[in-house]
Amino acid sequence: MQVVVDDADDPRLGDYVRLRESSLRKSLESERGLFIAEGEKVIRRAAEAGHAPRSFLLAPRWLAGLDDVLRRWPDVPVYVVDEAVAEQVTGFHVHRGALASFHRADLPPVGDLLGASRLVVLEDVVDHANVGAVLRSAAGLGWDGALLSPRCADPLYRRAVKVSMGAVFALPWTRLPSWREAPGLLADSGLTTVALTLADDAVDLADLAAELDGSERLAVLLGTEGAGLSERWSSGATVRARIPMRAGVDSLNVAAAAAIACYALAPRP
Amino acid sequence: MQVVVDDADDPRLGDYVRLRESSLRKSLESERGLFIAEGEKVIRRAAEAGHAPRSFLLAPRWLAGLDDVLRRWPDVPVYVVDEAVAEQVTGFHVHRGALASFHRADLPPVGDLLGASRLVVLEDVVDHANVGAVLRSAAGLGWDGALLSPRCADPLYRRAVKVSMGAVFALPWTRLPSWREAPGLLADSGLTTVALTLADDAVDLADLAAELDGSERLAVLLGTEGAGLSERWSSGATVRARIPMRAGVDSLNVAAAAAIACYALAPRP
Incomplete structure (x- = not known):
């Protein structure tokens, strides 16, 4: 009309x-x-x-x-x-x-995603472009879905939609009901949770990827811009993994880190 | 004052x-x-x-x-x-x-960068945020520098500087004098050039990474948003490599592809 x-x-x-x-x-x-x-x-x-x-x-x-x-x-x-x-x-x-x-349709209940084989989980990523970029990479690299902490930016905000090239429509995603309970919820669902961090005692992401036998169901946890993952999410994860960085350089942007993690830990056909 | x-x-x-x-x-x-x-x-x-x-x-x-x-x-x-x-x-x-x-200082002559061990080379990447994001990832992942085709967006434009978190100051970069001559110039400098592409006959990036013995000097070529690398740059490269993608999904954003390539082909200590 x-x-x-x-x-x-x-x-x-x-x-x-x-x-x-x-x-x-x-x-x-x-x-x-x-x-x-x-x-x-x-x-x-x-x-x-x-x-x-x-x-x-x-x-x-x-x-x-x-x-x-x-x-x-x-x-x-x-x-x-x-x-x-x-x-x-x-x-x-x-x-x-x-x-x-x-x-706007209702978001799916979080339980609908917890049986997935590969999940990206974002903690308080507040920039719309970053949220859109992460969802685009996850969709492109064959991941099954994304979970967002309550304070994450809205994936359906215009800029997030645009940066995602519409991946926010193709990739299943929903909000986690609670920031505090998220690590436990993921572990209780049988997911191996991988916290991406710069901590010195974290394992090298490439070493972790080489050790996987393909049967694990994985959730990668990525933290907020600037501060990275909270102690609660980082210490609550099954394993902490690190992308090797040049000494003295800032951490990677969260969207770049997500792309690398989704690539390194992608489901192998 | x-x-x-x-x-x-x-x-x-x-x-x-x-x-x-x-x-x-x-x-x-x-x-x-x-x-x-x-x-x-x-x-x-x-x-x-x-x-x-x-x-x-x-x-x-x-x-x-x-x-x-x-x-x-x-x-x-x-x-x-x-x-x-x-x-x-x-x-x-x-x-x-x-x-x-x-x-603005004068850019270094391209010859100053051609002896590097790891170079990112951008063809007509026109979005300032993408240029800034690529330079940030390259710097963080231990690459030595970046070369930009004449039509690439300006890394010193405010938005590029901001997205790069100042990596445009830390990472050596300059403009290529000619789009047409770039593949030849890189090859003549003894660099192994890796064209990132979605072509079916390209090798899997992970397979390429596994074959390298660590002595190669590498330049990764990444193409413009949307269309990707030109035929001239793609066919002029030593090898064409592909990031495996889910069927039916758009290509990755160029900054995500660059982060993955810089990670997968990073210099090993």
């Missing part, structure tokens, strides 16, 4: 306002139960993953490319705006000219 | 204007021969790497923490501004309240 809108203050565009203001968006998106997908490829992936659209906001030139997606929901409004109106509404130049607002 | 400035239009703040407008900044920074460092840690690292400051722009609360750095250049102006003025000048809220403008 196409509707041409030429007034940036039209209340029907309310899902799309001020997309760069993260605190405003956080409350708006949770109140309304929505998330925003940006760009044709990401919109398509959200739709293919079974998410239900609330509306689309498209520059005219994007109508044809998304035609098959739009036809699937003939009753969902497609707001057609020129790029100047889109910029006024969203607060930035929408390079890819295509936005969609989707209903 | 501290100077309190309360007018955002003061021409002495001209190095810091509209930091988020990348096309404006690109021409301004190359005309004036400067780059911007943001945050106490990154400013400190630029100074320690021997870069000469043009000026500092600090909120009052940052003066004490950077005192030792400021004392090294008693004649360099320190513009002290409140955060509202900083925001007016730069166009965004400067979370870390500290900026500095440094003179």
Whole structure:
């Protein structure tokens, strides 16, 4: 259902306002139960993953490319705006000219993921781009899912979705109900938990990978930007592993560390 | 030399204007021969790497923490501004309240890096965050330097500097003089060049790593976002290697691929 809108203050565009203001968006998106997908490829992936659209906001030139997606929901409004109106509404130049607002589905219960063979577990990773990047790497490298501590950034925030290239729709993930109980919950599920750390007494990640016989079910724990894993999560893990670093250099970015761990400990076919 | 400035239009703040407008900044920074460092840690690292400051722009609360750095250049102006003025000048809220403008030094000649044992070589990586992330991982994992094709994004652009956590100052890097001649130049220098690709006939990266005897000097070639390596660079490499991916998933982000390659092919002590 196409509707041409030429007034940036039209209340029907309310899902799309001020997309760069993260605190405003956080409350708006949770109140309304929505998330925003940006760009044709990401919109398509959200739709293919079974998410239900609330509306689309498209520059005219994007109508044809998304035609098959739009036809699937003939009753969902497609707001057609020129790029100047889109910029006024969203607060930035929408390079890819295509936005969609989707209903947030309920997250799966954590028990649905605890039987997996390979899980990434994030503790208080607060940067949306990092969360998106970790999920993209985990999906690409054949991992089964991700668990997020309660304070982690929202994987369905626009920037996380975008950086993940839509992997947040393909890779199963959910929130851990409790930060405190997480190490115990994972161990009780029969997972071997690997805490990634810079501690001197940790084993070399490559040595750990060589020792695995392929039958283990693994969860890799990665800590917050800056401080890394908490003592509780680190000491609560089955094993602590270290990526060898050049002396005197900062730790790796958490997304780089996650990519390396997901590669080194990937399920072997 | 501290100077309190309360007018955002003061021409002495001209190095810091509209930091988020990348096309404006690109021409301004190359005309004036400067780059911007943001945050106490990154400013400190630029100074320690021997870069000469043009000026500092600090909120009052940052003066004490950077005192030792400021004392090294008693004649360099320190513009002290409140955060509202900083925001007016730069166009965004400067979370870390500290900026500095440094003179750009000449890049080293490419020949200075060609004798290295481990080089990352980027072809047309156009996203500043990706360039910064790759350099951070390369530095952390013990690689010797990086070479950038002429069209790669600028490692000294503010966002690249920030994402690299200052690794752009610690890791030697320079521009390749020619995109076309790069594969030949690397081969003529006795480097074994490894093209990272998704091609089916490429060898598994882990198999390649296992075959190395530790004496090889390696250059890993990574391609542009989206399209990956050009045919010229890919077919011009000594060997083509592949990171195994889950069927149907997009390639990895170039920064994730670089982290994995730098880990898998790292110099062994």
